[in-house]
Amino acid sequence: MPQDKNRQFLEFEKPIKELFDDIEGLKQKAEKSKIDLSDPIRKLEERVIETRKAITQNLTPWQKVQLSRHPDRPYTLKYIDKLTTDFVELFGDRNVRDDKAMVGGFASLDGRTVMIIGQQKGINTKARQLRNFGMANPEGYRKALRLMKLAEKFNKPVITLIDTPGAYPGLEAEERGQGEAIARNIYEMMRLKVPVICVVIGEGASGGALGIGVGDRVFMLENTWYTVISPESCSSILWRSWDQKEKAAEQLKLTPDYMHQFGLIDEIIPEPVGGAHWDYQEAANLLKPYLLNTLNELGQLTPEQRIEKRIEKFNKMGFYDEVAQ
Amino acid sequence: MKQEEDFEANLAGEEGQSEETKTSWFKRIKKGILTSTAEKKETPEGLWSKCPECGYICTVTELRENMFVCPKCAYHHRIGSSEYFDIIFDDDQYEILYENIRSKDFLHFTDLKSYEKRLQETWAKTDITDSVRVAKGTVKSNDLVIACMDFEFIGGSLGSVMGERIARAATLCLEKRIPLMIICKSGGARMMESAFSLMQLAKVSGKLSQLTDAGIPYISLLTDPSFGGISASFGMLGDLNIAEPGALIGFAGPRVIKETIKKDLPEGFQRSEFLLEHGFLDFIVPRKELKEKLATVLSLFKN
Ligand SMILES: [Zn+2]
Numbered sequence: 001m002p003q004d005k006n007r008q009f010l011e012f013e014k015p016i017k018e019l020f021d022d023i024e025g026l027k028q029k030a031e032k033s034k035i036d037l038s039d040p041i042r043k044l045e046e047r048v049i050e051t052r053k054a055i056t057q058n059l060t061p062w063q064k065v066q067l068s069r070h071p072d073r074p075y076t077l078k079y080i081d082k083l084t085t086d087f088v089e090l091f092g093d094r095n096v097r098d099d100k101a102m103v104g105g106f107a108s109l110d111g112r113t114v115m116i117i118g119q120q121k122g123i124n125t126k127a128r129q130l131r132n133f134g135m136a137n138p139e140g141y142r143k144a145l146r147l148m149k150l151a152e153k154f155n156k157p158v159i160t161l162i163d164t165p166g167a168y169p170g171l172e173a174e175e176r177g178q179g180e181a182i183a184r185n186i187y188e189m190m191r192l193k194v195p196v197i198c199v200v201i202g203e204g205a206s207g208g209a210l211g212i213g214v215g216d217r218v219f220m221l222e223n224t225w226y227t228v229i230s231p232e233s234c235s236s237i238l239w240r241s242w243d244q245k246e247k248a249a250e251q252l253k254l255t256p257d258y259m260h261q262f263g264l265i266d267e268i269i270p271e272p273v274g275g276a277h278w279d280y281q282e283a284a285n286l287l288k289p290y291l292l293n294t295l296n297e298l299g300q301l302t303p304e305q306r307i308e309k310r311i312e313k314f315n316k317m318g319f320y321d322e323v324a325q
Numbered sequence: 326m327k328q329e330e331d332f333e334a335n336l337a338g339e340e341g342q343s344e345e346t347k348t349s350w351f352k353r354i355k356k357g358i359l360t361s362t363a364e365k366k367e368t369p370e371g372l373w374s375k376c377p378e379c380g381y382i383c384t385v386t387e388l389r390e391n392m393f394v395c396p397k398c399a400y401h402h403r404i405g406s407s408e409y410f411d412i413i414f415d416d417d418q419y420e421i422l423y424e425n426i427r428s429k430d431f432l433h434f435t436d437l438k439s440y441e442k443r444l445q446e447t448w449a450k451t452d453i454t455d456s457v458r459v460a461k462g463t464v465k466s467n468d469l470v471i472a473c474m475d476f477e478f479i480g481g482s483l484g485s486v487m488g489e490r491i492a493r494a495a496t497l498c499l500e501k502r503i504p505l506m507i508i509c510k511s512g513g514a515r516m517m518e519s520a521f522s523l524m525q526l527a528k529v530s531g532k533l534s535q536l537t538d539a540g541i542p543y544i545s546l547l548t549d550p551s552f553g554g555i556s557a558s559f560g561m562l563g564d565l566n567i568a569e570p571g572a573l574i575g576f577a578g579p580r581v582i583k584e585t586i587k588k589d590l591p592e593g594f595q596r597s598e599f600l601l602e603h604g605f606l607d608f609i610v611p612r613k614e615l616k617e618k619l620a621t622v623l624s625l626f627k628n
Contacts, residue, residue, distance in 0.1 A: 167557075169577030169585050174595060177605050179556030179576035187530045187562055206514075206523060207557035207576070214527050228514045228523040228554075237333045238436035238516060251434050252519045264520050311531035315492060317524040318485030319431035325424065 008071045012055060012063055016274070019048050052274025056223065061249040065231055067223040068202045072277035074284075075134075076103055076118030076161045079201060082284030083291075084109050084116065090147060096176060099140030101132040101168070102212075104147045106156065110292060115151035117144050117212060118161030118201070134203070135168035138181035141211045145185050148192055157195040157295055160212040163202030165230060167211060182211035189214035190310060195298035197291060199269065200224045200256075201276075216310050217294050218264075220256040221287070222271040226264075227254040264317060329579035329590065332512025332550060335480030337436070338443040376400050392612045401569050401612055403549055406458040406473035409508055413471065413616050419462030422497070423490045424454050431485075432519060440517035443479065453478045455486040456511065459494045461503070465620035467627065468501070470494050473508040476550075483554045484515030488525030491559070495532035504542040504623060509560045513553025513578070526558035533562055542626045544619070547574045547597070547606075565607045565622065568597035569615075 002008075005024070009017040023044045030037040059067065067073075080087050084107035091098040104117030119136060122128030136144075144160075151158050167178055189196060189212075196215035204213070204226030220226060229237075231249035236242050253259075256268040269287050276283035298306060335341045372385045378400035388395075392412055393402040410419050430441035438446075448454070456478040461470045472491045474481040491507065498505045514522045536543050545563030547556075549572035556576050560566075568574060575582075575595040583590055593599050600606045610618050 167576065169581045171582060171586055171588075171590065171594070174575050174577065174582065175599075175603050177561070177603065179574075180561040180605055182557040182576070183526075183530070183559070183561040186527055186558055187534060190527065190531045190534050207526065207554060210523055210526055211557070214530075227520040228518075229516055234516055238337050240337075240437075244436075248436075251432070251436065252516075253432055254519065259520060262520070264524060311534065314524060314527040314531050317528055318488050318521055319429060319518075320485050320489055321427045321429045323425050323427050 002072050010063075010066055010070060012059075012066075013274075015051050016048055016055070019044055019051060023048075049273060052278060056271075056274055059223075060246065061225070061252075061255050062231065062246040064223055064255050065203075065225050065249050067275050068225055070275060070277045073202060074276055074280045075121045075123070075163060076201065077120055078280055079118075079161055079284055079287070080107060080116055082281050083107075083288055084114070087116075090150075091143075093139040093142035093146055095142060096139040099132075099137050099143055100130050101134055101136040101164075102140030102144050104144060106151075109159075109295075110288075112295070113154075113156050114159050114295075115147055115156050116159045116161070117147055119164040119208075119212070121163060121202070132168060134164045135166055136164065136208065136211075137168050137170065137173045138176040138178050141167070141178075141181035141185050144212050145188055148189065148196075152192055152194050155194060157197070157298070158192065158215075159291060160196070160198045160215065162198060162200045162204050162209045162213055162226075164205055164208045165203050166205040167208030179207075182207045185211045186214050190314070191307060193303035193307070195295060195306060196310075197294055197298075199287065199291075200226050200265075203230075205230050214310070214314070216298050216306055216313075217266045219267045219269050219290060220259060220265050221269045221276060221283075222256060223275050224256060225249075225254040226256075226259055227252050329583050330550075330573065331578050331580040332480050332552065333578075333580075335476065336482050336512045336514070336516065338438075338447060338479045341480075374402075376402075394612050399570070399611070401549065401571060403476055403510070405453065405475045405477060406460075406508070409473045410458075410460050410462070410471065412612065413464055413469075413619065414460070414462035415464065415466065419460040422459045422461060423493050424458070426455070426486050426489050426493075428455055428484060428486045428515075428518075430517070431521070432517070434517040434519070436517075443517070447479055451477055455490070456481045456484065456515075457487040457490050459490050461497070464616060464623060467620055467623035468503040469506060469619070469623065470498050470503050471506045471508060474510040474555075476510045476512070479515065480513070481511035482513065482515035482522075483511055483525055484518045484522050485525065487515075488528045491529050492532045495529070495536055498541055499535055499539055502539070502541060504544065504626065505536060506544040506546060506619070507559055507563075508546045508548060509551040509555045510548045511551060511553070511555045513555070523554065526554050529559045530562065533559060542623070544622070546610075546615075547600075548572050550574070552576070552578055561605065563607075566605065568600065568606050568609050570597055570609050570611055572597045574600055 087107040089105040103120045119134045121134040122131040198215040198218045200220040231245040234248040235244040259265045272279040272282040376395040379398035381397040434440040547568040551574045
């Protein structure tokens with residue numbers, strides 16, 4: 001987690017930055033003049049919390065998209081670090097290469113072994129390049145599938161953490177079958193004998209997200225989005241302009257509350273006040289009980305029951321009229 | 326740099342830019358009444374068609390007799406579900422199913438127009454009821470259920486109706502133990518259905534998984550174009566993945582890839598022949614051999 005002085009602020013988070021500057025000013029003053037200013041500082045710190053709360057209570061869909069992309073936001077490896085112990089990262093698809101945009105491995109979640117997999121974004125310029133901005137190539141999806149099959153072999157549940165602006169639209173990605181790789185994952189996840197829980201922890205864009213997104217339960221963290229296309233691309237296609245991303249975000253109804261209302265996800269997981277980037281440990285602590293309870297619940301069912309329910313769950317999704325003929 | 330084809334206008338429910346993404350040259354005549362079995366469609370006689378590949382000019386009638394394959398260069402024109410059903414099924418006999426399942430504007434989605442209005446406009450200009458039609462018939466006496474996409478209906482976009490019609494087709498195949506074929510022809514997602522559109526990938530994949538368990542064959546025929554969610558799900562999940570010659574098939578559209586890598590795409594990129602070369606197709610089948618080949622495969626599976 002960044003120290004408060006290194007934090008980055010989105011446009012609508014600026015009021016918090018101003019309070020931070022005031023606090024810093026008072027601290028320096030106290031230091032210099034040796035006057036006790038702890039009271040006014042504490043008051044300002046309380047206002048920081050209130051402001052964080054106020055900001056996240058009134059987010060537009062587009063602001064929620066921005067928050068999901070916050071540069072300080074915790075990514076998959078951070079959640080693994082804060083949620084689990086004994087994480088053993090496993091690399092490679094056994095075919096082409098290791099895709100750094102997709103990570104995973106066995107770990108211990110409160111004493112029980114799970115396979116945890118997710119897209120990984122970089123935390124600085126260099127790492128962002130290395131992680132390809134969380135956009136996996138086919139080998140990333142095949143690596144994820146290899147790990148899921150490994151989990152199945154040893155009868156360990158699978159947890160996926162989704163955070164991607166989409167699967168990578170590259171030349172080599174097409175050569176190596178980006179579509180096929182995602183299709184295979186969707187199909188195989190539907191048939192996995194072990195429990196599968198999917199959590200959108202940031203961006204849930206399109207097939208790139210669904211490629212690790214088929215599970216017995218699908219959750220979304222509070223400040224995330226999930227739909228078929230990014231608001232920017234949707235704007236460019238349907239509005240013929242890149243400038244309507246805010247409208248597109250609204251129209252797509254891509255926020256967790258809508259997704260839950262539509263029955264497309266099962267739970268909305270709360271984040272720390274103001275967003276997961278304010279406290280990584282707390283973000284993990286808020287998620288953990290949902291994972292543990294769900295694993296217990298899913299453990300009551302036989303593999304056949306889980307698969308049948310999983311297929312039925314997705315089979316119900318869709319809206320249409322049945323007209324009289 | 327050369328212009329790469331995209332299907333974005335079609336996905337927005339408008340007519341495409343290039344000759345082949347337009348549907349106007351070969352418009353269906355609105356029949357008025359929907360029938361459960363096929364009727365011979367009226368072809369606008371004397372309408373001329375120009376091959377976008379070699380420029381060869383002939384009448385639509387001549388083209389139809391040639392299964393809409395250019396007599397000169399073998400270019401495969403884009404055709405609709407009725408044409409495929411006529412080409413594949415025995416004696417033009419087939420039963421159209423699930424036509425009563427229709428799209429609706431559940432999300433009240435509005436871009437430049439409301440989705441509701443787009444649907445009304447699309448229904449008004451075609452007798453196609455959505456982007457996929459399901460039919461049951463026989464191919465040289467082998468039973469087959471086909472779900473065939475129509476590019477002319479909002480770019481063949483993948484929405485709830487496509488998902489539901491295909492899911493029901495798969496259920497029928499399970500009950501009657503009949504092989505399933507999906508003929509893909511789509512620019513991508515029905516964006517106006519947002520996440521519901523995306524979830525159709527999982528929905529149909531789940532049904533295909535049941536076909537696998539029941540040992541029922543599923544064939545995916547990819548035609549020009551097959552993009553986005555189609556290739557990221559059932560389009561690539563066939564026991565056999567086959568394609569027409571020269572079809573554009575891929576996950577990301579050519580224009581998006583070009584903008585990402587900032588280079589011209591190699592000749593033949595994302596064409597059927599390219600996919601065959603890279604190991605993603607079982608074979609390429611010219612339209613004129615399609616029925617024969619299908620019958621052979623179906624009887625090999627059966628006997
Ligand atoms: Zn020609």
